[in-house]
Amino acid sequence: MYSYLLPEFMIERLENRCIRCRVCERQCANKVHEYDGELDKLFSTEENCVGCQRCVVLCPTNALYVRPRVSDYRPNSSWTRDKMQNLKKQAETGGVILTGSGNDKPYRIYWDHLVLNASQVTNPSIDPLREPMELKTFLGRKPDTLKINFDEGEVKIESELHPNVPINTPIVFSAMSYGAISYQAYKSLAIAAKEFGTLFNTGEGGLPVHMRKEFGNNTIVQCASGRFGVDPEYLNSARIIEIKIGQGAKPGIGGHLPGEKVSDDIAQTRMIPRGTDALSPAPQHDIYSIEDLSMLIYALKEATNYEKPVSVKIAAVHNVAAIASGIVRAGADIVAIDGLRGGTGAAPLATRDNVGIPLELALAAVDKRLRQEGIRHKCSILAAGGIRCSADVIKAIALGADAVYVGTAALVAMGCTLCHKCYTGKCNWGICTQDPYLTKRLNPEISSKKLINLLKGWSHEIQEMLGGMGINAIESLRGNREHLRGVGLEEWELNVLGVKGAGE
Amino acid sequence: MSRMNGMNVKFGYRDNFLGDIRPVDELFAQNVIIEGNRGVINAQGMRHKEINDVLRETAKKGVTDITVNNVFGQRYIGTRLYFPQNHKPLTIEINKFPGNDLGAFLNGHKIIVNGNAQDGVGNTMDDGEIIVHGRAGDVVAMSMRGGKIFIRDNVGYRTAIHMKEYRDKLPVLVIGGTAQDFLGEYMAGGIVILLGLSLKNGEPHRANYIGTGMHGGVIFLRGNVEQHQLGKEVGARELDDADKKIVAKYVHEYCSHFGGNAEEILSGRFIKLLPVSLRPYGKIYAY
Numbered sequence: 127m128y129s130y131l132l133p134e135f136m137i138e139r140l141e142n143r144c145i146r147c148r149v150c151e152r153q154c155a156n157k158v159h160e161y162d163g164e165l166d167k168l169f170s171t172e173e174n175c176v177g178c179q180r181c182v183v184l185c186p187t188n189a190l191y192v193r194p195r196v197s198d199y200r201p202n203s204s205w206t207r208d209k210m211q212n213l214k215k216q217a218e219t220g221g222v223i224l225t226g227s228g229n230d231k232p233y234r235i236y237w238d239h240l241v242l243n244a245s246q247v248t249n250p251s252i253d254p255l256r257e258p259m260e261l262k263t264f265l266g267r268k269p270d271t272l273k274i275n276f277d278e279g280e281v282k283i284e285s286e287l288h289p290n291v292p293i294n295t296p297i298v299f300s301a302m303s304y305g306a307i308s309y310q311a312y313k314s315l316a317i318a319a320k321e322f323g324t325l326f327n328t329g330e331g332g333l334p335v336h337m338r339k340e341f342g343n344n345t346i347v348q349c350a351s352g353r354f355g356v357d358p359e360y361l362n363s364a365r366i367i368e369i370k371i372g373q374g375a376k377p378g379i380g381g382h383l384p385g386e387k388v389s390d391d392i393a394q395t396r397m398i399p400r401g402t403d404a405l406s407p408a409p410q411h412d413i414y415s416i417e418d419l420s421m422l423i424y425a426l427k428e429a430t431n432y433e434k435p436v437s438v439k440i441a442a443v444h445n446v447a448a449i450a451s452g453i454v455r456a457g458a459d460i461v462a463i464d465g466l467r468g469g470t471g472a473a474p475l476a477t478r479d480n481v482g483i484p485l486e487l488a489l490a491a492v493d494k495r496l497r498q499e500g501i502r503h504k505c506s507i508l509a510a511g512g513i514r515c516s517a518d519v520i521k522a523i524a525l526g527a528d529a530v531y532v533g534t535a536a537l538v539a540m541g542c543t544l545c546h547k548c549y550t551g552k553c554n555w556g557i558c559t560q561d562p563y564l565t566k567r568l569n570p571e572i573s574s575k576k577l578i579n580l581l582k583g584w585s586h587e588i589q590e591m592l593g594g595m596g597i598n599a600i601e602s603l604r605g606n607r608e609h610l611r612g613v614g615l616e617e618w619e620l621n622v623l624g625v626k627g628a629g630e
Numbered sequence: 631m632s633r634m635n636g637m638n639v640k641f642g643y644r645d646n647f648l649g650d651i652r653p654v655d656e657l658f659a660q661n662v663i664i665e666g667n668r669g670v671i672n673a674q675g676m677r678h679k680e681i682n683d684v685l686r687e688t689a690k691k692g693v694t695d696i697t698v699n700n701v702f703g704q705r706y707i708g709t710r711l712y713f714p715q716n717h718k719p720l721t722i723e724i725n726k727f728p729g730n731d732l733g734a735f736l737n738g739h740k741i742i743v744n745g746n747a748q749d750g751v752g753n754t755m756d757d758g759e760i761i762v763h764g765r766a767g768d769v770v771a772m773s774m775r776g777g778k779i780f781i782r783d784n785v786g787y788r789t790a791i792h793m794k795e796y797r798d799k800l801p802v803l804v805i806g807g808t809a810q811d812f813l814g815e816y817m818a819g820g821i822v823i824l825l826g827l828s829l830k831n832g833e834p835h836r837a838n839y840i841g842t843g844m845h846g847g848v849i850f851l852r853g854n855v856e857q858h859q860l861g862k863e864v865g866a867r868e869l870d871d872a873d874k875k876i877v878a879k880y881v882h883e884y885c886s887h888f889g890g891n892a893e894e895i896l897s898g899r900f901i902k903l904l905p906v907s908l909r910p911y912g913k914i915y916a917y
Contacts (some may be wrong), residue, residue: 221916349754353773353791357756358712358737385909397775397796398818402846402908407816411791412750412769421705421730424647425753428682428709429735457647501643 128218131211133172143189144168148157150181150190155552155564178545180554212475213465223476226548226558228262228375228469228512228534231479236486237518241628243609245596252598254589261585265530266290266435267365267459268503288459289367289435294323295585296523297601299577300464300510300531301348301370301439303331305383305404305499306471306548308565310573311540311557313337317346318577327531330354330370330381330406332395338363346437349426351380352406354396357428366460366505367426368437369419371410374468374511377441377482381406382472386550387560414568420456427457435459437508442466442488443481447495454496460506462531463488467512471558472549479613483566484509486525490623493526493605502526502605516587525623526605539580540573633697647678654683660686667682669693674700678729682710689713689720696722703729703748708758710715712737719758730767733760737776745755755801761887765807774820782888783807784828793847793868795819804884808853811838814903815861818846823880825895840864841903845910849903850877852895860903863910867902896915 129230137158146166150159156174159181161167172474175192182190197207212223242564245251252259267288275282299319304312306329319326327346332355342363349356350370361367383392383404393400413419423436437460440446450461465485470478489509496502509522510531522530538544541555548558556568592600595609602607611628614619620627657680661672669688673681681704688696689711701707707728711720712735720739724732727745746764750772768786771779776799778809791812793801795833801820807828808916814822826835834854841849842861850873860866869877878896885892 215916222914224915297865353754353775353794356735356754356773357775358735359714361735362712362714382911392834393796395800398794399796399846399908402818403911405792405816405818405843405845405911411788411815412753413774420646421750424678425706425709425731425734425750428679428706429712431686431710431712432679455643457645497848499643504643 128215131173131214132198132207133175133195135172135175135177135192137170137172137175138191138193139168139170140189140191143187145187147186149186151185153180153554155182155554155559155561165545176545176547176550177543178547178554179543185626222474224472224549225475225478225546226472226550227542227544227546228467229479230544230546233262233484235512236484236615236623237512237514237521239613239615239619240486240521240592240610240623240625241613242517242520242524242595243611244594249596251596252593254586257593258598259589259593260601261295261588263293263296263506263600264290265293265437265460265506265508265528267505270503289433291325291435292323293325293529295581295588296527296529297519297581297584298324298346298508298529298531299326299536300468300533301327301346301368301373302328302471302533302537303329304395305329305331305387305560307537307558308553308556308560308568309334310565310568310570311393313390313570314540314568314573314577315536316341316344317574318581319540321574321578322581324581325365325594327368328355328364331383331392332356332389332397333360333363334395335359336533338593348439349406349422350405350406351410351474354404354406356396357397361426361429361434362431364434366435366437367512368439368460368548369422369426369458371408371413371419371441372439372441372443372464373470373486374441374464374466374482375470376442376473376477377407379474379477380408389560392404392560416452416456417455419458422459435506437462439464439508439510441481442483442485442511443469444483446483446488447491450492451499451501454501458505460508460528461492462508463492464531465489465509465511468510469537470548483523485509487619487622489522489527490525490607490625494624497605516584517591519584520588520591520603521610523600523603524606524610525625528604535580536577539576540568639704639802651677651679651683654678654680654687657684658687664688664691664693667693669696669697671696673698673702673704676704678705682706685722686710687766689718692718694718694720696720697699697725698722698778699725701726701728701745703727705729706731706734708733708736708741711739733758736760738777746783747781752777752803755779757799762842763888768810770805771801771803771820771822774803775799776801778802778804778883780804780884780887781806785809788812790814790817790820790822790849792816792818793820793822795847802880804880806884806888808835809837812840812842813837814841814844814849814864815839816843816845817841817849817905818844820846820847821848821880823877823884824849824851824853825881825884826851826898827890827895829853833857841905843910844903844905845908846905848873850900852898852900854899855901863905863907864903865906867904869900869902873902 146187273284330350347364506528509527552560749767765783841864
């Protein structure tokens, strides 16, 4: 415990409502609430509270309020409470400050400065409730030209096609490993992806053997720098293989799954001894160049008999467009770009909050560059990091994405309240923890339904907005910046986005 | 479509791997001779993908003993031999010089190379055996998870990086010569034996940063290294009897492949390098 730190939250218990049921005490893994039998009273240790609101929503009499405790220090725009408290923690330990989830700093969110078009008079809008509206998306490399042969009424494609994976909606669950999240949360994602006809991503934690047959067809497996859980069966059971180069929340650094989280099941899935640290090095040590990347891409294609698209995931950083061009030239079928606001189970705060560039700018730059070079069709683009709603999805597609990855949104659907304490392993919502007492709070049957509802709701909203623009297939919107206008943006920002200002 | 430098360049795009691949039937008919369970492939002039197309096709015919002649730098030999059904381990003999990623993701087959190997031998190899009658390049046995690799001579940088083990999956790498820097970096499991036979009497190994970030497994090293050559996550120990048995077993196996006097090799001085912690980076965070 740290000395001289102010609690981040204050807890108010309305005594006239509290019935001493002690739900709050049982629900809190951070040990905030404690019942004193002699006094018949509950007490709180505010210092331990992370503000996840679990006790608040489960209190049967609404007796609890948990509120951020506003800075009690002298107000100071430069030295905020966060800055001072983190510094004090470091002064006591000499350690690196960890955090979880995505960047919460007030960088400009470009989605909120982009508006969509709709048809008026000159072009009819379409009602998706009664007319066909295609959201199906194919992920993978497309041919340069399509040669078709008509033979006695039969149509045959003569060109050699590259493997493509159809998804029913342009939304894919992003990489969250079993180990970072609980088995229940992991399985919920798998069930929802299968039910809805989309994909989930294993992250670098392997795919449990018993899930391979049932969920393999809806799985993107990762091959990352630690190569955890990678064997030929794992690669061949999946639909897409993703080489993870970087992550938006922590570009340029690797990952540490601490030994205490490596339980028997996780050890088995990652194929490492129980209790050892699972260290994912920062670089892949066989990749020091685009040529080396190419070597791994084709090694994976060889290992899977050229039957699966290979994706390369990078964090959005400076020069991302040139890097993406190199990735496509190296032979990747999909380029995944993870922006500044992408989430994580654990990352150094300094990296999460300061490294990388916003997804919107990166995505637009990559799409523009690949078009200029005439190689945009050679890959699909997956946009990740900070997609919060269906409008973000549709704007991402208009900026050039084929589909988006959602991570944080899926976690919120399952119960996450963004307390940013994923790295502590004490998630009261049973999502980002391996403690069986906590993980059993999440029922995959129920939480997968919530995820399916999320996909359903967003897909319908996307259809409505598409119809409003007079477009009946999501493909027609891809990279179609004419349907976007910027509001409140500087000229350089409009230039990078390739978007006109509103009114133009 | 423009053509530049006589190569098929479209918008500056050139496919190094899939351009101008010849059909496998044609290649198979021209370059493969099968007799019973033995097959001989002439790889002269084949591209990376072609040689593996032909290997796969040959394996599918039920051949279990394959010799590949005239190999000059083709990559991924052995990688595309994962057959979920009817899995029969193959023995593949390679004459001359296979390219990078020899036996990457290898799935239980045996590969014998009569020549030198390049970078990435046994990359993320799952099971099987690779025997190289010569030297090998960088990142040999990277993330190797099982099986055995024997290299007769020296190896390059970052050998056995992030090698790992789990229960009965215990990868073993035996190197006859010496290694360059970062041997056993991030090593998480398995056994590496470095014999130093290419060194002159008393000449030390030259590698620095041996076992940097190591958090599992063991390196048995024959010959001399100074403390400053070891990563700070590694401790050096004497061999106990159990260790000596392990080393003896694999040195005999080494000599059965490449010749040499096992007893003479074993009489040299060995040290054992172990990680000092399973959690080298457990204490760098402030929660």
